[in-house]
Amino acid sequence: MKAMLPGNAVGTDEPLVLGEAAEPRPAADEAVVEVEAYSVSHGEVFRLDDRLDRGGARWRPGQGVAGAVLRPAADGSGPAEGARVVAHPPALGWAERVAVPTNSLAELPDSVDAVTAATLSPAGIAALRLLRAAGPLAGRKVLLTGASGGVGHYVTELAAAGGAQLTAVSATAERGAKLMQLGAVELVTSVARARGPYDVVLESVGGDSLTTALAALAPGGLLVWFGQTGGAPVALDFFSFFQGPNQARIAHFDYTTSDATYSQDLSVLVRLVAAGRLHPEIGTVRDWTRTADVITDLCGRRIRGNAVLTVG
Ligand SMILES: NC(=O)c1ccc[n+]([C@@H]2O[C@H](COP(=O)([O-])OP(=O)(O)OC[C@H]3O[C@@H](n4cnc5c(N)ncnc54)[C@H](OP(=O)(O)O)[C@@H]3O)[C@@H](O)[C@H]2O)c1
Incomplete structure (x- = not known):
């Protein structure tokens, strides 16, 4: 499948390149999500830039995606095939498909589109x-x-x-x-x-x-x-x-430490958006081949609110 892979350092040409990556190999409690849209957050840019070193080889970002369940979790948890979802994968979401633990996704009502939903993770959480x-x-x-x-x-x-x-x-x-x-x-x-x-x-x-x-x-x-x-x-x-x-x-403060699951918090946020009580500010929506441009604009303070990339 196609995915955004780390390239040169952030601030130079091509901090990301569109390339081939292995298909997700989900654990029993993970669903495979076909990604329709993903967000770019500043924390992910820092991590891409190795400024948030949490170990391991070059990190592949992608902690805020929205799309549809392609393959439900093998253990029977989580939504069924075809369900529209927003998700917080641990990483790897800037791709056509990503594996997500079922305690890290929430179903979307028809009234909340994928571009809007993608902004809820990680920024809303x-x-x-x-x-x-x-x-x-x-x-x-x-x-x-x-x-x-x-x-x-x-x-x-x-x-x-x-x-x-x-x-x-x-x-x-x-x-x-x-x-x-x-x-x-x-x-x-x-x-x-x-x-x-x-x-x-x-x-x-x-x-x-x-x-x-x-x-x-x-x-x-x-x-x-x-x-x-x-x-x-x-x-x-x-x-x-x-x-x-x-x-x-x-x-x-580290948002990844909480007594709530990502599913629980995403469900709260989705309900608020659907009820018209939370209004995501979307500064830009671009095709995912322009992810590097979005990173440049984010670091240059040219994006207001959230940035979203659409896949496919
Ligand atoms: N600790 C955690 O768990 C956690 C979780 C999420 C996010 N964060 C951090 O929270 C911060 C905000 O995240 P975000 O995703 O909301 O980022 P963002 O969308 O890029 O917003 C950051 C804002 O900071 C302001 N800013 C001031 N000086 C800046 C500079 N030199 N370069 C760029 N922006 C500058 C900008 O507003 P003006 O141009 O209007 O001043 C910009 O809108 C980031 O540092 C991120 O790493 C931490």
Whole structure:
């Protein structure tokens, strides 16, 4: 079958090449999904670039796909042949077909198309889990950096629906325009313009963004550090932190660790989309032969929300 295979380094020509890969060999609890659309997330780009080294040879991305079940799981679990699904495979989803554990997929109603569904994984799942990590948000003041991205749009709408007063940080008003429609109470074009104090900060840009946002926390506030999209490491001075918000906390976050299965969280997200209560922001939809261009645009901050590639 055809698949996107890792090529040169990200940032050079051809970080991916369309080539031949072996057909999926599913375990007993895995279904084979014929991929109709997949998403490209920033975490996958970091991993493709070896910046998130979790061992093993060159990693083949693909953790957000939508399509139809070609072969149901041999153990009888999961949906039947032909069922339309959204799925979070462990990897390998940028391909014509992929094996997915049946606890990592959810069925789609007719009203949710494959392009929309593909954005739910991993961005929607990460957003849902991030908000669980943030704790109760009703009436709380929340600061979200990197808000115009795939995860950020989902966080904004879900947090607002839960009663949060969310300030979104985005490079430009245009990139952040949809965030106000999704329920943000304020949009700022620099984290330095955010007026605290905030009960919760959700930070994914790194560098000065994190240290500036940290200083805007309320006493006892929580900063969940979930990424470093900007690339610059954080220089954190103990004495500044010590003299900053009293008893503030910084939390580690890894969306792959959860007491819910991917199926459970995808089902929640699918239900919200079908009910018109969650509105995926899709910045671009292209043929999958243009995956490398999408990666370039994602890293160049030219995509608002999620990027989707269609297969076949
Ligand atoms: N810890 C976890 O488990 C977990 C899970 C999912 C995602 N993540 C991380 O969360 C972050 C957001 O993921 P995503 O998929 O939403 O990414 P994304 O779609 O690329 O969005 C990232 C946003 O960050 C902003 N940004 C600021 N500086 C940037 C720079 N130098 N280059 C590119 N973007 C920059 C951009 O908004 P403006 O241009 O408007 O500033 C962009 O919209 C990533 O760092 C990802 O690795 C972590």
